[in-house]
Amino acid sequence: MMTSFITILRFVGVIASLILLHELGHFLAARLFKIEIEEFGIGFPPKILTLFEAGGTEYTLNWLPLGGFVRPKGENDPDIPGGLAAAKPGVRIAVLLAGPLLNLLAAVVIYAVIFTQSGVPDWTTVEVLAVAPNSPAEAAGLQAGDEIIQINDVSIDSSAILHDTVYANLGESVSVAFQRDGQEGEISLIPRTNPPPNEGAIGIVMINPLREITWTEALPMGVVATYYHSAAILTLPAQWIKGSEEVGRPQGFKGMYDGYEAAEAQELIPEASKSVNIMAFVVAITVSLGILNLFPIPALDGGRILFALPELIFRRRVSQQVQNVSNAIGFMVLITLLIYINVLDFVAPITLP
Numbered sequence: 001m002m003t004s005f006i007t008i009l010r011f012v013g014v015i016a017s018l019i020l021l022h023e024l025g026h027f028l029a030a031r032l033f034k035i036e037i038e039e040f041g042i043g044f045p046p047k048i049l050t051l052f053e054a055g056g057t058e059y060t061l062n063w064l065p066l067g068g069f070v071r072p073k074g075e076n077d078p079d080i081p082g083g084l085a086a087a088k089p090g091v092r093i094a095v096l097l098a099g100p101l102l103n104l105l106a107a108v109v110i111y112a113v114i115f116t117q118s119g120v121p122d123w124t125t126v127e128v129l130a131v132a133p134n135s136p137a138e139a140a141g142l143q144a145g146d147e148i149i150q151i152n153d154v155s156i157d158s159s160a161i162l163h164d165t166v167y168a169n170l171g172e173s174v175s176v177a178f179q180r181d182g183q184e185g186e187i188s189l190i191p192r193t194n195p196p197p198n199e200g201a202i203g204i205v206m207i208n209p210l211r212e213i214t215w216t217e218a219l220p221m222g223v224v225a226t227y228y229h230s231a232a233i234l235t236l237p238a239q240w241i242k243g244s245e246e247v248g249r250p251q252g253f254k255g256m257y258d259g260y261e262a263a264e265a266q267e268l269i270p271e272a273s274k275s276v277n278i279m280a281f282v283v284a285i286t287v288s289l290g291i292l293n294l295f296p297i298p299a300l301d302g303g304r305i306l307f308a309l310p311e312l313i314f315r316r317r318v319s320q321q322v323q324n325v326s327n328a329i330g331f332m333v334l335i336t337l338l339i340y341i342n343v344l345d346f347v348a349p350i351t352l353p
Helices: 002-032 089-118 136-140 159-167 215-234 236-242 253-264 274-292 301-314 320-347
Strands: 037-054 057-072 126-131 147-151 174-180 183-189 204-207
Touching: 002 037, 002 057, 002 089, 002 253, 002 274, 089 215, 089 274, 089 301, 126 136, 126 147, 136 183, 147 159, 215 236, 215 274, 253 274, 253 320, 301 320
Parallel strands: none
Antiparallel strands: 037 057, 126 204, 147 174, 174 183
16 A cells, blocks of 8 residues: 555656646746746645745645646736736747747657667667577577678678568578677578568568667757657547547546556566666656647647737737637636546556557
8 A cells, every 4th residue: 555655656746747847848938038927836726835936936835736837927918018918929939839848858858868778779780589490590500699790792781681681592592690799600591482470581580789879879869759759649639530549549647647557567668677667658748748738729838829820920919808718618628628538547448568
């Protein structure tokens, strides 16, 4: 019981920290553009106490621990000088973008940490992961862990080159140079023209071994990983509309908690360390938080940005009353959807692999 309670506290801490990070992005951008912030809340109301006041901002601690909020001056009233709604459209867009962007920046850093801890595949090196019984590779003496260096006179610097070279010599004897425990060796074998089902011509499973990388290499890779992760999330609505069975559904707090438990049990990435599993969970949440908030839905950052674009492009402002009503309706729809998703977590939970 105590272990479960501590796990719940850690889970709440992770989710709250990522939401606070999001709000911190809005806060810093608002301060950068001289927009006054009336309150920066840790947790959600009702308020427990005021921690302190600084620079015209009240920093509060609230009862509901899942995240936090920023309350800019004049958020929905353009008639209040120095407020958010009264700011130029470019400024409003920058403030709204800052929250999601800080989440995505966090993802870049976390991915980079994962890569420095776990390493990345060396695409120029091909290693034997497994050898099939009664295969030409087994008969010739290849073993798991051998690095394939050359086949005939072709240097092997990718899995594709190895595959193409083998299949260009089906039924013919080939010379295979390999490295094992720092020592080089050479064997001959004949690739099969009709291998058994689920086996290749020589009967090996290939992998690209992991290599260590530096931070200067890891950060650009973190950017690329965050880009592809974000792109995958952006395609989800279209796949849900199509009824694709290859993608899951959104998860509520219970579903996320199940994922966090799996991360702590090293079940998300079994071959990786516990810390990497937890970071993989965290990066999934922070990317989702960043990208989903950019969806053009009223009440979300993306919806508010959508309302600011006509003013930025055509110099015509969407009526504040229209914005306020749309945001209120959008908020109610989102709350209803969140309730539905959280109920599904209990009545139709997703089975983790």
